[in-house]
Amino acid sequence: MDAQTLVSLGLILATFALYIGISIFNRAKQTSDFYVASRGIPPFWNGMAIGGDWMSAASFIGMAGTVLALGYDGLAYIMGWTGGYLLLTFLLAPQLRKYGRFTVPEFIGDRFDSNPARLIAAIATVIISFTYIIGQLSGSGVVIGRLFSIPAMYGTMIGVVIIAIYATLGGMKGVTWTQVAQYIILIVAYIIPIVFMSLQVSGNPLPWLTYGNVVDEIGAIDQELGLSEYFAPFAESDKSQFIALLFTLMVGTSALPHVIVRFYTVTTMKAARWSGAWALLFIGFLYLSAPAYAAFSRFILMTQVAGQPMDELPGWTDSWINTGLLEIADQDGDGVLDWTEIAVGNDMVVMATPEIANLGMFVIGLVAAGAMAAALSTAGGLLITISSSFAHDIYYRLMNPKATDQRRLNAGRIAIVLSTVVAGLVALDPPGVITQIVAWAFALAGGTFFPVLFLGVWWKRMNSKGAVAGMLVGLASTLCYIFLAMNDIMLFGIQDTGAGVIGVPINFLACVIVSLVTAPPAQHLQDDVIDLRYPEQMTYKDGEVWMNDGTGK
Amino acid sequence: MKKVDKEVADAYFRTRTTLIVIFLSIGFLVSFGVVAFAEFFSQFKFLGVEFHYYMGSQGAVVIFILCLFLNAVLSDNVDKKYGIDDDANASISSGKTVDH
Numbered sequence: 065m066d067a068q069t070l071v072s073l074g075l076i077l078a079t080f081a082l083y084i085g086i087s088i089f090n091r092a093k094q095t096s097d098f099y100v101a102s103r104g105i106p107p108f109w110n111g112m113a114i115g116g117d118w119m120s121a122a123s124f125i126g127m128a129g130t131v132l133a134l135g136y137d138g139l140a141y142i143m144g145w146t147g148g149y150l151l152l153t154f155l156l157a158p159q160l161r162k163y164g165r166f167t168v169p170e171f172i173g174d175r176f177d178s179n180p181a182r183l184i185a186a187i188a189t190v191i192i193s194f195t196y197i198i199g200q201l202s203g204s205g206v207v208i209g210r211l212f213s214i215p216a217m218y219g220t221m222i223g224v225v226i227i228a229i230y231a232t233l234g235g236m237k238g239v240t241w242t243q244v245a246q247y248i249i250l251i252v253a254y255i256i257p258i259v260f261m262s263l264q265v266s267g268n269p270l271p272w273l274t275y276g277n278v279v280d281e282i283g284a285i286d287q288e289l290g291l292s293e294y295f296a297p298f299a300e301s302d303k304s305q306f307i308a309l310l311f312t313l314m315v316g317t318s319a320l321p322h323v324i325v326r327f328y329t330v331t332t333m334k335a336a337r338w339s340g341a342w343a344l345l346f347i348g349f350l351y352l353s354a355p356a357y358a359a360f361s362r363f364i365l366m367t368q369v370a371g372q373p374m375d376e377l378p379g380w381t382d383s384w385i386n387t388g389l390l391e392i393a394d395q396d397g398d399g400v401l402d403w404t405e406i407a408v409g410n411d412m413v414v415m416a417t418p419e420i421a422n423l424g425m426f427v428i429g430l431v432a433a434g435a436m437a438a439a440l441s442t443a444g445g446l447l448i449t450i451s452s453s454f455a456h457d458i459y460y461r462l463m464n465p466k467a468t469d470q471r472r473l474n475a476g477r478i479a480i481v482l483s484t485v486v487a488g489l490v491a492l493d494p495p496g497v498i499t500q501i502v503a504w505a506f507a508l509a510g511g512t513f514f515p516v517l518f519l520g521v522w523w524k525r526m527n528s529k530g531a532v533a534g535m536l537v538g539l540a541s542t543l544c545y546i547f548l549a550m551n552d553i554m555l556f557g558i559q560d561t562g563a564g565v566i567g568v569p570i571n572f573l574a575c576v577i578v579s580l581v582t583a584p585p586a587q588h589l590q591d592d593v594i595d596l597r598y599p600e601q602m603t604y605k606d607g608e609v610w611m612n613d614g615t616g617k
Numbered sequence: 618m619k620k621v622d623k624e625v626a627d628a629y630f631r632t633r634t635t636l637i638v639i640f641l642s643i644g645f646l647v648s649f650g651v652v653a654f655a656e657f658f659s660q661f662k663f664l665g666v667e668f669h670y671y672m673g674s675q676g677a678v679v680i681f682i683l684c685l686f687l688n689a690v691l692s693d694n695v696d697k698k699y700g701i702d703d704d705a706n707a708s709i710s711s712g713k714t715v716d717h
Contacts, residue, residue, distance in 0.1 A: 131674075136655070139673030143648045146678045150644045153685055154637045272675065279666045297655035297669055306652055314648075337692055341685035348682050355674035597630040599701045602621060609626035611619045611700075 072429035079433045111342025113240045114326045116247035120442035121203020126498035128357035129413030140309040148317020153340030158333035159521035159596040168321040169457040178528035186457040188512045189321045193446045196505035199498045200443040201491035207435045213386045224488030227443045246441040253434025257418045261360040271356040278359045308562025316506025319513040322449040361417045380419035410497045451476035503561035511542030511567025524590040530579030538571030640684045647677045
């Protein structure tokens with residue numbers, strides 16, 4: 065083991081110890097707080113926890129690389145993954161909060177008073193979270209693979225074991241403070257390297273203000289090389305694909321079951337609004353930085369690595385070639401490495417950047433620890449969502465309503481182990497790069513849930529048959545389109561990652577048409593929906609609105 | 618319990634819905650709107666880079682964040698105007714939650 069491996073490994077282990085320490089400390093505290101009315105988490109901290117939960121290996125490891133590779137066309141990820149919080153905070157979160165049931169299958173089952181709808185929602189939740197977790201596992205594979213200079217595949221195997229242990233150890237309920245710690249570590253790890261790079265390239269420590277000029281210079285170099293300019297719109301894909309991807313990511317973000325669950329910890333509709341605002345601010349720090357990452361890395365690669373003689377390449381190139389994510393070949397045989405002869409894997413950019421910019425061992429180790437924090441926090445949240453869908457919504461509510469707590473807990477643990485192992489097997493040979501796999505999860509979430517949740521809280525006429533039809537048709541059409549597009553059968557140039565733009569409207573149509581041709585839902589279900597228009601203090605009953613001013617009923 | 622006039626209740630809902638529509642429209646314009654006319658916006662420059670690129674990488678995200686905070690503040694004011702007390706909301710809400 066060289067010094068770098070020791071430093072990186074040490075930092076990763078130190079942060080692990082911190083997370084475990086926090087969860088042990090909180091577990092003790094929770095027991096003592098158990099009989100005290102829960103006061104809820106303040107929106108500021110809940111926002112930070114949502115940030116930790118939300119920002120996954122795809123955001124941390126994959127996104128900057130995607131922007132680097134795709135230029136302007138990669139920005140759909142930046143706008144889509146942040147814009148979704150607008151839809152979520154305006155259209156869904158406060159209403160779902162007032163309804164008072166917090167897993168997506170549970171809301172759907174109770175709002176439409178239908179067990180088939182509950183079952184479909186639970187199965188869809190498992191499918192979506194499962195797809196998402198494949199991305200996290202292959203992300204941890206990249207980190208571990210680089211750490212030990214082994215192929216990412218073996219890294220994934222080690223990552224699967226770590227994540228399965230981490231999630232089954234328990235202490236995952238009420239992980240808010242662990243996620244706050246994970247947020248702080250990952251954001252510090254993400255921002256430090258670009259501050260140094262900004263200093264190196266432009267002498268100004270604020271990358272957000274300086275990288276615009278770098279983008280412009282990259283465009284100029286591209287032009288010299290006869291490539292399409294970095295910032296040119298729609299150079300890598302059609303405009304229709306950009307818009308489809310943007311739509312898919314936005315709508316999917318607002319309908320992801322594991323994100324919606326996070327609004328469980330707040331107290332009121334007002335707190336849900338503030339949580340959404342704080343969450344997007346904290347998430348924004350990373351998303352505003354990713355394009356800077358991409359620009360600086362590309363600039364340094366283009367100006368300092370490209371153009372070097374083949375036998376004088378920097379040391380970091382070897383270790384990345386070992387992971388299989390970097391390919392360089394002197395195709396024209398002139399002994400000099402040209403920009404066009406470097407194939408940079410999307411998933412190595414963030415991890416490799418501190419090495420490319422020569423930022424020293426500590427920063428490299430910190431980035432590795434940050435990437436693990438991102439993968440772990442999201443994987444943990446996803447596994448809990450999978451296990452609660454299975455243990456609570458399917459096993460307890462549908463199969464065995466008399467099950468004891470112990471049996472439900474065991475059912476949840478089995479679900480966690482099974483899904484980690486199966487997802488790990490798929491992640492050994494990932495069917496796409498991290499951001500792409502994750503985009504499928506968004507297409508499925510949007511295509512299955514968004515119209516049903518949206519109409520469920522805003523349209524009282526929506527009934528159970530509409531919900532069942534919408535979810536089935538939406539899920540099926542989204543899955544179909546992903547498979548068709550992977551095999552090059554595309555509509556309007558929309559690729560697999562933009563499948564949500566097909567699934568969501570079809571789902572909407574199915575919900576509305578089927579609801580209208582079947583009988584309206586029971587009166588109390590319709591009243592529940594009107595009640596969601598008002599804050600907690602106002603209640604809708606029998607066509608009248610009542611204000612609870614504390615004077616009894 | 619005190620009955621609320623239908624007009625007052627409707628006015629509350631209308632005000633909140635208007636806010637939602639306004640902010641979502643702003644969000645839509647700065648993201649989808651700029652993307653749809655990216656070629657046109659690329660002739661302008663902002664902070665050293667083409668305007669369509671700036672909006673995609675920073676402008677839209679910053680405006681999204683501002684929209685959410687502005688909405689949170691304005692909604693609090695609406696609640697206050699209609700005499701909603703957040704502490705009362707919290708205690709009502711914690712009693713209603715379905716717990717497992």
